[in-house]
Amino acid sequence: MSDxxxxxxxxxxxxxxxxxxxxxxHWTENPYPIWDQLRAAxxxxxxxxxxxxxxPTTYEAVRQIAHDTEHFSSxxxxxxxxxxxxxxxxxxxxxxxxxxxxPAKQLLLPPFTPDAMTKLEPRVRAxxxxxxxxxxxxxxxxxxxxxxxxxxxxxxxxxxGIPESDSDLFIQWIHMVxxxxxxxxxxxxxxxxxxxxxxxxxIEARRRQPTDDLISTLMNARDKDGQxxxxxxxMGSLRLILIAGIDTTWSxxxxxxxxxxxxxxxxARLIAEPALMPIAVEELLRAYSPVTxxxxxxxxxxxxxxxxxxxxxxLLSFPAANRDPAAFPDADKVVLDRKENRHAAFGLxxxxxxxxxxxxxxxxxxxxxxxxxxxxxxxDPKGAVKWSQGTVRGPRQLPLLFGAAG
Amino acid sequence: xxxxxxxxxxxxKCQGHARCKALAPELFTLDEFGxxxxxxxxxxxxxxxxxxxxxxxxxxxxxxDVIEK
Numbered sequence: 001m002s003d004x005x006x007x008x009x010x011x012x013x014x015x016x017x018x019x020x021x022x023x024x025x026h027w028t029e030n031p032y033p034i035w036d037q038l039r040a041a042x043x044x045x046x047x048x049x050x051x052x053x054x055x056p057t058t059y060e061a062v063r064q065i066a067h068d069t070e071h072f073s074s075x076x077x078x079x080x081x082x083x084x085x086x087x088x089x090x091x092x093x094x095x096x097x098x099x100x101x102x103p104a105k106q107l108l109l110p111p112f113t114p115d116a117m118t119k120l121e122p123r124v125r126a127x128x129x130x131x132x133x134x135x136x137x138x139x140x141x142x143x144x145x146x147x148x149x150x151x152x153x154x155x156x157x158x159x160x161g162i163p164e165s166d167s168d169l170f171i172q173w174i175h176m177v178x179x180x181x182x183x184x185x186x187x188x189x190x191x192x193x194x195x196x197x198x199x200x201x202x203i204e205a206r207r208r209q210p211t212d213d214l215i216s217t218l219m220n221a222r223d224k225d226g227q228x229x230x231x232x233x234x235m236g237s238l239r240l241i242l243i244a245g246i247d248t249t250w251s252x253x254x255x256x257x258x259x260x261x262x263x264x265x266x267x268a269r270l271i272a273e274p275a276l277m278p279i280a281v282e283e284l285l286r287a288y289s290p291v292t293x294x295x296x297x298x299x300x301x302x303x304x305x306x307x308x309x310x311x312x313x314x315l316l317s318f319p320a321a322n323r324d325p326a327a328f329p330d331a332d333k334v335v336l337d338r339k340e341n342r343h344a345a346f347g348l349x350x351x352x353x354x355x356x357x358x359x360x361x362x363x364x365x366x367x368x369x370x371x372x373x374x375x376x377x378x379x380d381p382k383g384a385v386k387w388s389q390g391t392v393r394g395p396r397q398l399p400l401l402f403g404a405a406g
Numbered sequence: 407x408x409x410x411x412x413x414x415x416x417x418x419k420c421q422g423h424a425r426c427k428a429l430a431p432e433l434f435t436l437d438e439f440g441x442x443x444x445x446x447x448x449x450x451x452x453x454x455x456x457x458x459x460x461x462x463x464x465x466x467x468x469x470x471d472v473i474e475k
Contacts, residue, residue: 109439114424278428282464340463348466352421357440 010049010183017041021049022079022292022315023182028389032332035320044306050079052312054297057320059327059344061304065295065314066348068303072295072314073097074351078391079294079313080182089232091240094351101350107221107229108237108354111159111214117361120155124362127154128369136373136402140380144254144398151366152249155358156242161213162202169198174247178391192239199238214241241355249359251290251394252345253366258395259284259334260367261379266336271371280336281363286343287334289319290394293347318344319393376404409475411450413458415442419469429464430457442469 013024016037021027027034038045039057046054056062065072075086077094089095093104110116131150135141153167173191181188199215206216218234229237260267270280295314302308322343325331346353353359379385383399413433415426422440426433432454434442450458450472462470 106439109422113436113438113440114427115436282425339460342464342466342468344466346423346466349421352423356422357424 017045018047019049020045020047020055022317023389028387028393031319031393032323035317035323039320039324042306043304044308046312050081050313051083053079053315054306054308054312055315055317055320056303057317057324058304059321059324061306062316062318062321062344063348064303065316066344066351068301069098069101069350071297071299071301071308073298074101074293074295076296076313077294078178078182079315082185083313084185089230089236091236091243092233093237093354094240094244095236098350103223104233104237105350105354107218108241111217112354112357114357114361117357120159120358121361121365123158124151124155124365125369127151128366129373132369132373139403140399140401142383142397143257143400144250144386144395147370148254148257148366148395148398149250151253151362152246152359155362156245159214160202160238160241161211161215166198170242170246174243177243178247179389182390195239195242196235199235203234214238244353245355245358247388247392247394248290248353248355249362251388251392252285252288252359252363254395254398255288255290255393256281256284256363256367257370257377257400258379258385258398259288260371261377261398261400263334264378266334267371267375269336270367271375274368276337277364277368278360279338279341281360281367282341282343283334283336283338284363285345285360286322286328286338286341288394289322289343289345290392291345291347291353292317292319292391292393293351294391318347374402377402378405410452411455411458412448412473412475413444413450413461414448414471414473415444416469416471417441417443419467421467421469423466425464425466426461426470430454430461433458433461448473 013021043058043061044056093101096104131147135146154164157164176187176191293316297308297310297312323331346356377400380399380401386397388396420441426442435445458472462472
């Protein structure tokens with residue numbers, strides 16, 4: 001592995017309101033009080049870090065920016081130290097703006113509808129149980145390393161038609177793109193290069209022998225003039241599906257198990273009231289939304305009274321929006337049966353997550369199967385929970401003991 | 407007493423979050439792209455009024471209208 005070299009460190013944050021940094025260890029460990037502080041300072045705050053970056057702190061400011069594709073571009077979707085030249089077809093449609101966005105997105109929507117997910121569900125249930133079989137007899141496990149990590153990666157591999165046994169390779173690329181790549185351009189480049197070579201092989205194999213999977217779906221797609229997609233578009237969308245579909249749901253399932261390990265009453269309620277699961281999953285998504293996106297200011301504008309200038313990035317924190325008490329009463333409390341929940345965990349506006357139905361299904365199945373077989377569990381007091389840094393937040397180490405506390 | 411409720415999904419606002427379909431499957435249908443539409447002319451059968459309001463309260467795009475005649 002090549003990710004052991006030390007990363008350039010950012011100076012510690014002393015003034016969160018004027019100098020915020022979402023890669024600071026305090027943010028990684030516990031962002032909620034920081035977001036409260038930023039929100040109290042105003043609906044939009046700014047840092048000079050990352051070559052200049054705003055952060056909307058309220059649900060309303062996040063909503064306005066997410067809906068405003070005229071002033072804000074999606075061509076860069078990660079707030080990073082550097083801003084190298086934009087890559088053509090980086091990862092359509094997430095990196096696409098109108099008018100290119102809609103056709104690119106419509107290609108990907110049909111394979112991810114709720115009905116399509118229902119067909120996939122038995123495979124996901126089987127994956128969950130195979131994973132649990134591997135550690136249940138031990139009475140303990142690092143659930144982030146042995147359970148939550150492999151459910152999305154194996155599911156996505158299954159959908160793409162690539163070997164589930166390559167899972168660790170995909171996870172390494174994602175780590176390089178979403179975490180190491182924030183501060184180290186070369187790691188991002190290396191991951192993109194390796195992914196391209198990997199998918200080239202699979203595309204070539206399908207030219208000889210077509211298959212019934214997402215890679216073939218993209219290869220066979222035609223635009224409105226009947227033309228096949230550019231090779232770079234196919235490659236970009238494959239990168240997107242692989243990157244966006246794994247860390248994110250890994251994080252959401254992990255944060256859900258972390259919450260349930262800490263809240264025996266919520267665990268007991270989900271076991272006693274299985275019909276509550278769909279609503280509870282929405283609440284867990286709201287409270288522990290993993291994904292923070294980015295925009296780039298293209299034209300000067302004003303959001304909630306705050307001027308926003310071109311040349312700056314925007315840290316578009318859906319997780320912070322979902323903790324805004326103006327939008328959600330008791331925003332910092334997990335209310336499993338929350339009746340009104342317009343959470344933005346999957347984004348708002350045209351870039352609504354293509355995989356939202358997949359993520360929900362995976363979360364539901366992963367929690368259900370876990371609770372069926374391991375109804376009692378708790379954090380291992382001798383271990384430490386570690387959270388990922390940067391763009392996607394979730395437990396990367398989650399040591400659990402099974403059975404009631406004794 | 408007023409007449410039955412009617413619902414309408416604004417197709418320009420709907421982004422396919424599919425929350426309405428999950429909460430009120432009797433009232434909403436999804437197209438091949440996963441975007442939501444009201445079933446039939448949107449008339450809410452008696453007894454499903456609460457579900458219509460629940461769907462509206464959970465649409466992240468505020469795309470659902472509940473029309474009270």
